[in-house]
Amino acid sequence: MRQREDFKDGTLGADLLTTVTTIDFGSDPGFATIAAPDYATLIIDPEGAGNGPEIVYLTAYTATNTTGTIVRGREGTSDPGLTHASGTAWRHGPTVEDFDRFVWAWDSEDPSAVANVDIDISGFEAVQLTGWLKISNDNQYVHLSFSNDGGVSFRAGAADYGHGYLYDSLPSAHGALGDASDSTIEIAIAQGAAATERISFDLKVVGAADANVFTTVMGMVMHENYLGTHIMAMVAGMVFTEEVNDYIRFFPSAGTIASGRIAVYGYPVP
Numbered sequence: 530m531r532q533r534e535d536f537k538d539g540t541l542g543a544d545l546l547t548t549v550t551t552i553d554f555g556s557d558p559g560f561a562t563i564a565a566p567d568y569a570t571l572i573i574d575p576e577g578a579g580n581g582p583e584i585v586y587l588t589a590y591t592a593t594n595t596t597g598t599i600v601r602g603r604e605g606t607s608d609p610g611l612t613h614a615s616g617t618a619w620r621h622g623p624t625v626e627d628f629d630r631f632v633w634a635w636d637s638e639d640p641s642a643v644a645n646v647d648i649d650i651s652g653f654e655a656v657q658l659t660g661w662l663k664i665s666n667d668n669q670y671v672h673l674s675f676s677n678d679g680g681v682s683f684r685a686g687a688a689d690y691g692h693g694y695l696y697d698s699l700p701s702a703h704g705a706l707g708d709a710s711d712s713t714i715e716i717a718i719a720q721g722a723a724a725t726e727r728i729s730f731d732l733k734v735v736g737a738a739d740a741n742v743f744t745t746v747m748g749m750v751m752h753e754n755y756l757g758t759h760i761m762a763m764v765a766g767m768v769f770t771e772e773v774n775d776y777i778r779f780f781p782s783a784g785t786i787a788s789g790r791i792a793v794y795g796y797p798v799p
Contacts, residue, residue, distance in 0.1 A: 532569045534560060537621035542595065545573065545613040552587070552599045554619075563590040563597070570627075571599070573613050575620045580611040584624055636793035645780035646791060647680050653795030656734040658777070660791035663727040664720045666784030667755040671720055671728055672713035675737070675744055675768055676776035683778050684768065685712045692716075692766035694750075714746055714766030720781070721755035727789075728752035732764070737774040738798050744768040 542555020552571070563569055568588045574581025584604045590597035602608025604626050640646045640662070650656045664671065674683040674690075684690075692714040693707030708715070717728045732748035746766040753759050768774060779786070 530567050531627075532561075532563060532567050533623075534569070534621065539619055541573075541613060541615050541617045541619060543615050545610075545617070547610050547612055548601075549610075550599055550601065552585070552597050552619075553615075554595050554597070555615075556595055557593050558595075558621075560587070560590050560592065560597075560621075562592045563587060565589070568600075569621055570603075570624055572620045572622060572624070573611075574617050575622075576618065579617050580613060581617070583607060583611045583613070585610070635795060638789070638791040638793070640786045640789045640791075642785050642787060644785055645778050646786060646789070647676075647776055647778050648791065648793055649680065649775065650734060650737055650777055650793075650795065651679070651775035652738065652798055654735075654738045654798045655796040656737065656777075657794040658732045658734070658791055659730070659794070660789060661727050661729040662779065662789035662791075663787045664722055664781045664784060665787040666781065667722045669720050669722075669784060670715050670782040671717035671752075672715055672780055672782065673746060673766065674713050674778045674780075675774040676778070677772050677774050680776035683776070684770070687712055688769065690714045690766055690768055692764070694762045694764045696760050696762035716746075716750050716764050716766075717752045717762070718760070719754040719756070721753050721757065722784075722787075723753075723755075723757070726753040726755065726757070730764075734777060737777075740773050741771055743771060744774045 543553035568586040571585050573583045583606045585599040586603050587597050601610030638646050676683045688710040690711050691709040695705045730750045735745050736742040737744045750762045750764050
């Protein structure tokens with residue numbers, strides 16, 4: 530795990546040659562003890578005054594010591610490393626990698642009279658899809674499916690997915706529905722096509738970037754069906770294959786997506 534401590538910097542106490550994996554701080558740098566799998570990020574020559582900058586990982590260090598073990602040339606900097614002279618500055622601080630770990634808003638879709646909306650979710654271990662869709666035809670279901678080949682094809686077998694939802698059809702009726710042997714994940718039932726009838730949703734996708742888990746969708750959906758009934762639903766769905774899924778598709782059971790807006794947020798794979 531990436532460790533962070535405030536206000537740690539200094540200068541090298543000895544030359545750091547290209548293949549050397551021991552860093553000499555010259556004096557106690559003030560870090561707490563670090564042991565695998567933990568590490569701290571150091572930037573050698575952060576201002577580029579010498580041969581740097583070079584990012585290294587401090588992977589083993591005992592508190593109060595003046596030396597530690599490093600891995601050279603991390604995060605796109607030179608590996609096996611650069612030569613840095615004694616007295617070269619070092620700094621423990623954030624790098625681009627730290628900022629890449631924040632949630633990203635990286636995509637948005639504005640469909641108009643299309644059969645489906647395909648969204649690239651590759652490279653993200655968790656994805657949030659927030660938006661609304663209006664369907665052209667009355668009394669249609671709204672479905673999701675996944676691709677594991679870059680959006681070339683989408684899984685749609687007889688038992689590829691399971692889904693379920695708990696819903697409250699305002700003002701009084703309520704119930705639950707589930708299907709563990711389906712070719713899609715359903716997120717809305719009997720969707721209407723009148724001017725006021727559309728589906729709004731806030732869905733999360735987890736596990737899509739991991740080949741060893743089932744990709745899962747969960748979240749909230751609000752829509753008005755073709756009878757004018759407002760339906761609020763908790764939706765969950767799962768892909769019954771352990772694989773990396775890199776695209777998600779929204780589509781109605783018939784007709785087109787007349788209009789809509791989908792904002793996409795994600796937490797990137799480290």
